[in-house]
Amino acid sequence: MKKGCIVIGLAVLLALCSCGSEPVTPTFDEALLVGEWIDSTLHEKYLPEGIGTTWDTYDDVTEEEADTFNWSFDGSRLIQEHHMVVGIVPRILTVTKLDPDSLVYQDSGGLLHHFHRNVMP
Amino acid sequence: MKKALKITGITLASLVGVILVLSTIALAVVTSPKRLTNLVKRYVPKYVDFDVRLQQANLTLFKTFPDIGLELDQVAIMSPMAGAPSDTLASIDKLTLSADAKKFLKEKQIVVKKLILDEAYVNLFTNAEGHSNLDIFSSDSTKTDTTTKPFDYSVALEELKLNNSTVFFNDLRSKLHAAAIGLNADIQGSMNDDDIQAVLGLQANSLRLQTEGLSGAIQQLNLGFDGDFKDYNHLHGTLQVGSPDLTLNAGYEVLHHDALNVKLPVTLDLDPLGASLAMASIGLNDYQITLDGNVIARDTNSYNLDMTFATNTLDIEDLMHYLPEKVTKSLNGMSFKGKAALTDGKITGCYNDSTMPLITAKVNATDATIGIPSLPYPFKETSLSTLMSIDLNDSINAKDIQLNTKLNRSTIEANGDITDLTGTMDLDMNLKSNLYLTDLKAFLPKNMKLNGHADAKVKLQSKLDDLMKTVNTLQFNNKMKADANINVNSFDLAMDSIHAASPLMKLTVATPTAQRKGLRLGLTTTSLTATAGPKINANLSDLNLEANADRLDKIESALTNATLNLSALNLVYDTIRCDAVSPTITLATTPKNNKNLNVSATLKSGQLNASAGSGYQLNTQSIAVAASARQDKSKDASDFLNHWNPTADFALNNAQLTVANLDEKVIVPSIDFQFDDTGLDFKKGSIKLGKSDLNLKGKVTGIKEWMADTKNLMKADLAVHSNRLDLNEIMDLTSGLGVKRDSTEVEDKNVEGDPFMVPEGVDLDFKVTANKALYRNFEFNDLGGNATIKDGTLMLREIGFTNEAAQMQLTAMYQSPRKNHLFLSMDFHLLDVQIYDLLHMIPEIDTIVPMLKTFDGAAEFHIAAQTNLNAKYDLKMSTFRAAADIEGANLQVRDIASFTKITDMLKVSTNGLYKIDSLDIQLTAFKNEVDLWPFQIAIGKYKATLDGHYNLNKMGEYHISITQSPLPTRLGLKISGPLNNLSYQLEPCKYPNLYRPERRNDTEQMVMQLKKKIGEELRKGVREE
DSSP: OHHHHHHHHHHHHHHHHHTTOOOOOOOOOGGGTOEEEEETTEEEEEEGGGEEEEEEGGGTOOGGGOEEEEEEEETTEEEEEEEOSSSEEEEEEEEEEEOSSEEEEEOTTSOEEEEEEOOOO | OHHHHHHHHHHHHHHHHHHHHHHHHHHHHOOOHHHHHHHHHHHHHHHOSSEEEOSEEEEESSTTTTSEEEEEEEEEEEOOOTTOSOSEEEEEEEEEEEEOHHHHHHHOEEEEEEEEEEEEEEEEEEOTTSOBGGGGGTTGGGOOOOSOOSOEEEEEEEEEEEEEEEEEEEETTTTEEEEEEEEEEEEEEEEOSSOEEEEEEEEEEEEEEEETTEEEEEEEEEEEEEEEEETTTEEEEEEEEEEEEEEEESSSEEEEEEEEEEEEEEEEEETTEEEEEEEEEEEETTEEEEEEEEEEEEETTEEEEEEEEEEOOEEHHHHGGGSOHHHHHHTTTOEEEEEEEEEEEEEEEEEESSOOOEEEEEEEEEEEEEEOTTSSSOEEEEEEEEEEEEETTSOEEEEEEEEEEEETTEEEEEEEEEEOTTTTOEEEEEEEEEEEGGGGGGGSOTTEEEEEEEEEEEEEEEEHHHHHHHHHHOBOOTTSEEEEEEEEEEEEEEETTEEEEEEEEEEEEEOOOSSSOSEEEEEEEEEEEEEETTTEEEEEEEEEEEEEESBSSOGGGOOEEEEEEOSEEEEEETTEEEEEESOEEEEEEEEOTTSOEEEEEEEEESSEEEEETTTEEEEEEEEEEEEEEEOOTTSOTTSHHHHHOEEEEEEEEEEEEEETTOSSOEEEEEEEEEEETTEEEEEEEEEEETTEEEEEEEEEEOHHHHHHOTTSOEEEEEEEEEEEEEHHHHHHHHTTTTOOOOTTOOOOTTOOOOOOOOOSSEEEEEEEEEEEEEETTEEEEEEEEEEEEETTEEEEEEEEEEESSOEEEEEEEEEEEETTEEEEEEEEEEEEEEHHHHHHHOTHHHHHOGGGGGEESEEEEEEEEEEEEOTTOOEEEEEEEEEEEEEEEEEEESOHHHHHHHHHHTTOOOTTOOEEEEEEEEEEEETTEEEEEEEEEEETTEEEEEEEEEETTSEEEEEEEEEEOSSSOOEEEEEEEETTSOEEEEEEOSOSSTTOGGGOOHHHHHHHHHHHHHHHHHHTTOOOO
């Protein structure tokens, strides 16, 4: 009985301790984010001033027809705020890799998105 | 003429005098020619005061026996004159004179009986002042005889001969020049105190004549007269003139080596003056004209004529050669062949300085051919009969004209009169034609083919000038009267892709009268079919057209009205078909003083059936259209609306619209709208579809400005009201409408669709209201809002409605920037909605928020979504965005089994109550991924925070954190897998402090801010009541 109580107590402590803990994540240079990134047919373009656009040529969408969003970047947390006619759709993304050539982030569903920088003018 | 005769007489008398002198001398001396010659030369000056020269004189006794004769050789009469071609008036090779020997010997009286001139050369000359070289004889009568004359002499000529002589005549004053060469004349006769009997024979090898504008030549002239002149009053005889070679030029070649043959049996009385011709004939080559009758002088220079004349048969083509060149040219290449004759000719009436006799004659032409260069066929087998009446005091008329001719296969018959041929040419004609329309080919455009057969009857009364003016101007007044009845059989017209045909058409045309203005046109036919290309087809049955027009040249200046009645009209355009029963169409135009035109038109029809393919069919009991237009020429014609200012009233009653795949018919009880320069005014428009009805009312303005320049806005302010809208029925009826897609068909991504493209340059505002609207099992009340089309955007703006379950508001937007890139957005708010009803109303919400079906109770629901679509309205998933906010309290749990499982695993005690005290959910969708933002629910003493992520393929992962519990444990639960087969697994608590502001970390703080922002942004669209 005593042994059982100890196990429960440890479990509760474990549970209490595990709640609210934040994982340690790397930080990246925001300046590297600015530019156009391509994942297959998907394009994302990060402009200074926190403005961005995205379009997917698979769906016959051109850059001129791209959706706009606001973005902010805090070390590794990238937030896209897509504005609809009415309402907004925010995305919280976790950047796992960012260098001059590549960008990798993970969406809220845990899916990794791999981009390479578009060096074409 | 009189002067010439006088001079000639004096000349002859002088010559005779000279000869007598010579004869006397000859007789006196009876000596040698030399002595005789000297005597003659000495005595001649005693008798004449002009210069006469001779070479030798001989006395003849036997040659002229029983008369005594004198022969003079080389006689010359000199009359020098400035400008004359010669100073010799006459040069006679030999002059022979005979006198009565008995009288000469017994009575010393010389009576000249015969005079013969051989090879005389006579040169007559008159200068420009009118002085003649014959004037040397004119002083003879006044000459004082101061010398002793041995003999008296007189003239009693029985024969005068002229042999092989030549006469030249030049008159500079009258510019007349003549020459007779090889002239032989023999005049025999007797003359006493009462009578003259004479036989004249004259021949000339060549006679030439030239004067101003006229020249001629006669070869081998033969002229003869045989007759007497009794009592110096009554001339009777026959004059004959003949020549095988006559040439005459009057600026053109009138006669060219033609043969002349004239025979004039004439009787002439000098007192009272009168003449008659008995079967006189004048012939030119083979043509003869005979004259018979008399002329009687009424007084000086006034004569009564009563004559008949006729011709033999004339060759028209040959006669054309005798026409002046000017006339020939005016015929513009027309050619004439055939035979013609004048018969029963009469010349009657008085001739004097002011009056001309009446000439009448029957003209008969047969088997004539008239060629006109502009026509493909000549008029053949032409016969003409008419009575010509030439009244030079008044007019020249042709009466009882009977003309028959053929134009290729067509026949034309004309009867009537033409009055004043040389003046106004008044036509009073009846025309009949049996016309093959193919014969009109030359008059038609090259691309037009006309077949058929017409019987035309035309009655025409008009002056030619009025007729031509009407034909040229196509303007009609009552000066020209014409009535035409034309029956056209087997009418067939083809022009490019246009084809029209009718078995029988009756056309009537009547020109204006004093009582009726305008040209009246009538057209009736039992059937007229017309096609234009493979797509347009029209059948008109029992057509009756009546029209009036005062001119046809410029319709914009015409006063016209027309009425078209049909028993049936069938029109087909491609797959569109329209059948109208007893339609009546009227059209009227009225030119205004300022030359602008007013036009009005109406269409009334009984039953009308129209269809578009097999998809649409419209049946109406009646339709009426009244349209008018006011022309404003100050506006450019290309600016149609401002140039014509059209107005129109449309009224349609009791119509039914049948749509394929639509089980219910669309009933249109009535539609009445008006179009004018201010716009389109829907006065009344009602539609019933099943249990639903729609009423339309309002105006569309700015149409003219929009058509002139699409940069201008066309505005509409329309109200659409329904007493009852059964959306279920409408959606069922219209579901899949127009879509003919085989379910087994493999979609081709490259196949473009045909989406609705929102018009630009319009500002259309529809105020939509409905008393009741049924959707699924819900009845909505007081539906109201706006539907607008503006700047390329179709928008349903804040459409509000209520029902027992909720108050709702919908805003939707549709844009079509390009065909394969459409945009759709919606913003939907349900206030105080029952979740169960919500899910029933909009089952699609379960796809986005599957967990919602777990609850029931009152909630407030806001959702916004937008996406781009391709041309086939397929979602472009990469552009799909959505956000929703759900707030509720005291919610009942419906999925008790799952709820119990969760609460059991999380050690949550519900005390048998399956209830959620409160929830506040925000979720967003990006592409096909849905984020359920962390939210808190309260269950009694427990609170839990939930989040989730799933995709629209129904794969998901949820997390539940117990954040408040009487127990010390803070468990977490992971629920994952396919939504219909979830797995449950305990895991650490994920959100212990999310709803504890003082303990939130930065991420949690940010999440809460975004949650709040999502909700606030969605609620901004809620219309404030």
